[in-house]
Amino acid sequence: MPESITISNLDETTANWIDKEARRRGTNKEAIALSLIRKGMECEREYVALQSYDDLDSLAGTWSEEQGTEFMNAITYFDQVDERLWQ
Secondary structure, X not given: OOOOOXXXXXXXXXXXXXXXXXXXXXXXXXXXXXHHXXXXXXXXXXXXXXXXXXXXXXXXXXOOHHHHHHHHHHOHXXXXXOHHHHO
C-alpha cells in the first residue's frame, strides 16, 4: 500500500505554483508534488554519480602512529628504481 505524507508549512508561493501547475497539466496537486520529488531524486542520483574526489582530506589524521609506520614500510618498495626499465 502506498505511503502518504503531509508537507507542513509550505510557503504561499510554492503552494500557488503547485496549484497552478496542477491545473495547467490537468492533474491534481499530489501528482505534481510526486513528480517534483521523483525529479529531485533523479537529480540527486545524477549529482552523486558525477561527484569525483581528487584528494584524501577525509582520511587525513585518521591513522594511528602504528598504522602510519606500517603503511610507510609497505610502500618502501616503490622507492626502488629498476634500472633496466630506464635504459
